[in-house]
Amino acid sequence: MxxxxxxxxxxxxxxxxxxxxxxxxxxxxxxxxxxxxxxxxxxxxxxxxxxxxxxxxxxxxxxxxxxxxxxxxxxxxxxxxxxVAPPPPEPEGRSWRDYLALWTRIQRDLLLEHAWLLSVGRLSPPLGPRRLLWFDRALAALDGTGLDHGEKINVASTLTGYALTDAALVHGIGGGAPQPEEHAIGGAAEYGEVLAGLLDPAAYPALSAAMRSGVMRGAEGWVEDEDFVFGLNLLLDGIEALIGRRASEERSCCGEGVPE
Amino acid sequence: MxxxxxxxxxxxxxxxxxxxxxxxxxxxxxxxxxxxxxxxxxxxxxxxxxxxxxxxxxxxxxxxxxxxxxxxxxxxxxxxxxxVAPPPPEPEGRSWRDYLALWTRIQRDLLLEHAWLLSVGRLSPPLGPRRLLWFDRALAALDGTGLDHGEKINVASTLTGYALTDAALVHGIGGGAPQPEEHAIGGAAEYGEVLAGLLDPAAYPALSAAMRSGVMRGAEGWVEDEDFVFGLNLLLDGIEALIGRRASEERSCCGEGVPE
DNA sequence: TTAAAACTATGAACGTCATACACAGTACGT
DNA sequence: ACGTACTGTGTATGACGTTCATAGTTTTAA
Missing domain, CATH: 1.10.10.60 (Homeodomain-like)
Incomplete structure (x- = not known):
């Protein structure tokens, strides 16, 4: 083999x-x-x-x-x-949740620091030694949670995807390093204003209302760290719930299974 | 204005x-x-x-x-x-959860049907009428949940990102329409085998173990619908928890606020 | 010591592509 | 009917990825 x-x-x-x-x-x-x-x-x-x-x-x-x-x-x-990928942090001594939060954040920051990655990495799954090392550490951090291999992989994939999504959003809206590029929209506030002026409230009632409410006017407020953490916790909460479910299943049904 | x-x-x-x-x-x-x-x-x-x-x-x-x-x-x-975006389904008569699940799934399917979108859409947030209509409907579906505008936007963004992530994964690993392209890896099973043969178990203990366990050998099994639903529910569970939190906050603290 | 073999970097050439520009043709407004 | 504004075409340009034959360099074998 x-x-x-x-x-x-x-x-x-x-x-x-x-x-x-x-x-x-x-x-x-x-x-x-x-x-x-x-x-x-x-x-x-x-x-x-x-x-x-x-x-x-x-x-x-x-x-x-x-x-x-x-x-x-x-x-x-x-x-x-x-x-571009640096060595990942080591999971030892951290809870799976703390570690994965850190793990995801670093990935996002890396994507923002090298924004060109957003236009590259997306096709074909990772096969290089460095990215696979990151992947390995995520799985390792989930050891002992009762998740099976497939679930761990899914969790890691989802989190990587989230880092990517968030980085793309921040970059696209101009929240990252102000690269003097071709983007016409420069910041969340401007994006919100443009949309508010563009949308017909009859056809786009909810979005139009949101834009006129001034959510986007938080200067650095939107699409910043707070929002990254927001979505991340959405995911981590979901994962935690899953882990809890697995744990109780394991306790109740089978004395010894093949958890991994 | x-x-x-x-x-x-x-x-x-x-x-x-x-x-x-x-x-x-x-x-x-x-x-x-x-x-x-x-x-x-x-x-x-x-x-x-x-x-x-x-x-x-x-x-x-x-x-x-x-x-x-x-x-x-x-x-x-x-x-x-x-x-390429078709008109979104209308939320009326559906729970926010059912609707957003459908909403996300259709987006993912669209991305797989037009895989070239994966190499395009990433940069700059949407400004076109069709995509914004999708966005609007997601926000509309979240009306009455007690989330504020910013939270709704974050939820919608996160779900869109998830659709994108999953589509990219499925496409990259060859699970989508078998486009006769340049990809060397053809299917999850092969990806798993390649990795299993490539990785040094000492340096990549967790990943190597996962790959040798045969998770990837489910033919159509991995990276298919089941896995999409898996991650989606992770997110929806997190959102549901948030909504529950907001609801109890609202009930306990303030008689009338400005929820939207 | 010599000669073949293996391998390197180079420069010229090709095909493709996005795009600029000047020109010719066409329909509207007066 | 005339000018004007606008449309589609042809040509040209410069950048880019990639191929190929060639010249140069180092090692192995005789």
Missing amino acids: EQERPLPSVVERMWGREPVPRRGPRPRLDLATITTAAIEIADAEGLGGVSMASVASRVGVAATALYRYIGSKDDLLTIMADG | EQERPLPSVVERMWGREPVPRRGPRPRLDLATITTAAIEIADAEGLGGVSMASVASRVGVAATALYRYIGSKDDLLTIMADG
Whole structure:
């Protein structure tokens, strides 16, 4: 059962399994160098600034030389998306709830810090070593809760998704770092005003009422930390309820099952 | 307070506020024609098939003629993202919970049916008439629950985000319509096997254990409807708890407040 | 020591794409 | 009927991803 399946070469590369050449000149670069260069560009100029040419020139080679290390630009983006992730915090000593709250928050902050991730990561599930490490720690934090493997996975997926959703919202509405980009709307307050002026109260009664009520006028108020915590607690409450249910089931029905 | 702010012209166009010409030849096209053509292409060939040239040729004009109707390709994508949304179901006669469950599910199904949406909608909050109508109906469904405007908005955002997350997961892992695309991983079972063969159990203890346990081997089992419902109920449970809390607060503290 | 082999980086070339611009044709308003 | 405002077209441009043949470099084998 050992890697019989031929993995996509991107994945091999991400895991450091690049074929080491025994002949010929030494490679002037390696994946890490290219990846960090690309990430730096993306952080500074956004995804639009990341071209084969720009990355190559930053590491001091011709554009086409990069194809010795990656198969395509898409591959580069995939590797970048894994490469930005720092090591996750360790769950030890924390309750599952505290840990997952932290875990989710850091992910969201990371997404805001590297907003270009929002335009990348979404397709295809994670296969890189760093993101999978994050995943592992979430599952580990749920050990002893009585959830089965599938439930743990679902919980982790849902929380990751929430981090993404929230980051996208904050970024889209202009609450994050004020990147001088193409966005026309700059802040929740302005968004609210635009909508209030745009909507026909007859066709959009509820939304129109909400916008005219001034909820969005809280300057930094909306779409900020408070709202992140709000939704997060919605989820954590749901998870806690599930765990409670599992615990009572376990106590009542079966002396010994296969909880994991 | 009437649209003093100069809206981006894309938004004006989306709302049917295109300037009607009084002189010159009649426009051969309109926004709707272009939009549906583009959507049809995206549905058939994915976002990659959508170029100014392909859209133009489908509606029978030269590529550059499209710029009479839209400002840029980005604008076209924005309009497409609003244009695919069908009218939302009406909340009347349903409990908020039933309605929001339906509301979220339809959104997820829509995202799977038009998977290219996953690569578009992320950035910038909705400003189009159709998506805002969806938003409105979610808020309407929450009338009478005691939540304030901000909370309702948060709830709706969170659920939309969940639909997106789940759709992205299902699509990424190959559970959706088997589009003959570039994805290397085809199905949850294969994903699980790949991971099981890739992970070092020492470095990834929890994840590795989960993958070797065979959770992913449920053929259609994982990442399917059951899992969507799972996460959705997590959220709805959390929302229900919140509503209950608000209700008891209201009963105990203040005779008349400004709940909305 | 020499020669083949393996491998690297390069530069030129191609195809695709979004977009700008000048032009020609067409219908309305006077 | 004339001018005006507007429409669709063709051409052109610059950026980008990617391919390929080539020249250069280091290691292995003879």
